[in-house]
Amino acid sequence: MLFIVRMVLLSVHFIVASLVGLVVCLVRPFNPDNSRIAGRLYASLALPILGVRVQSERLPVRPAPCVYVANHQSNYDLFVMGGIIAPRTVSLGKKSLKYVPLFGQLYWLSGNVLIDRGNALRSRQSMAKTTETLRHRNTSIWFFAEGTRNPSGQLLPFKKGAFQMAIAAGVPIVPVCASSYMRHIDLNRWNSGTVLIEALPEISTTGLGPEDVPTLLAQCHAQMQQRIRELDARVVQGDLSADT
Structure with missing residues (x-):
C-alpha cells in the first residue's frame, strides 16, 4: 500500500517539477546550467516521497x-543523482527522449545532447559537436558509460x-559511483534505505591518444x-558514516 501511495505522489511531483522546469528553460533555453536546476527540482521532493536518503561524499563538482x-541502475537515477549534478553539466541521451511528454521537452531545452543511435553519421556529428562543447564552452558532459540500465x-x-571524447577534448574523467540501491531499498518501508554516492579522483587524459x-576505459x-563493491558493503553493514 505504501508503495502505491508513493508512486501516486511521485507521479504528481514529476509532472509539477517538469512544468516548473519547462518554464525555467523557456526563459533561458539551452543554457547548460538548466540540467542542474532540473535535477534539483526532480530530486528535492522525490527523495522524501520515496523515503530514500542519499549520502554524497566528494561531490562531483569541479570548476573546469x-x-x-557514472553507473546507471534505473529510472530512479533521475531522483537519486539529480541533486548532485554539477554546474554547467549536460548529458547524452537517445533522440527518442525528445518525444516523452514533459520530460523530453525539458531534457532537450536543458541543453542536453540527443543522439540518433540509428544513424551512424548523425551520431558521429553529435559526438563531434559535444567534443567541441567540452573544449570551448566550459561545459562538462555526464555519461552513463554502460549504455543501459543495470x-x-x-x-x-x-x-x-x-x-574517446575525453581524450579528444583533453579533459579528465571523473568517475561517479552509486551504491547498488536497487538491491537494497524497499519502497514498502517508511525508511526505504540509503544510497551512497562518491566521486572518485579524476583520471587525467593529458598526453593520451586514441590508442589509449x-x-x-579499463582503468x-x-x-x-571496486568502489561500488565497497559502498555496497558499507550499506549492508550499516556503516553510513562519511568515509574519509
Whole structure:
C-alpha cells in the first residue's frame, strides 16, 4: 500500500517539477546550467516521497570541463543523482527522449545532447559537436558509460564514447559511483534505505591518444567496480558514516 501511495505522489511531483522546469528553460533555453536546476527540482521532493536518503561524499563538482562517468541502475537515477549534478553539466541521451511528454521537452531545452543511435553519421556529428562543447564552452558532459540500465551491482562493459571524447577534448574523467540501491531499498518501508554516492579522483587524459582508449576505459571500469563493491558493503553493514 505504501508503495502505491508513493508512486501516486511521485507521479504528481514529476509532472509539477517538469512544468516548473519547462518554464525555467523557456526563459533561458539551452543554457547548460538548466540540467542542474532540473535535477534539483526532480530530486528535492522525490527523495522524501520515496523515503530514500542519499549520502554524497566528494561531490562531483569541479570548476573546469570534464567527463563524468557514472553507473546507471534505473529510472530512479533521475531522483537519486539529480541533486548532485554539477554546474554547467549536460548529458547524452537517445533522440527518442525528445518525444516523452514533459520530460523530453525539458531534457532537450536543458541543453542536453540527443543522439540518433540509428544513424551512424548523425551520431558521429553529435559526438563531434559535444567534443567541441567540452573544449570551448566550459561545459562538462555526464555519461552513463554502460549504455543501459543495470541494477545488478556488477558493471557491464563500458562503451567507448565517453573516453574517446575525453581524450579528444583533453579533459579528465571523473568517475561517479552509486551504491547498488536497487538491491537494497524497499519502497514498502517508511525508511526505504540509503544510497551512497562518491566521486572518485579524476583520471587525467593529458598526453593520451586514441590508442589509449582501451586502457583508460579499463582503468575507470576497475576503479568504479571496486568502489561500488565497497559502498555496497558499507550499506549492508550499516556503516553510513562519511568515509574519509
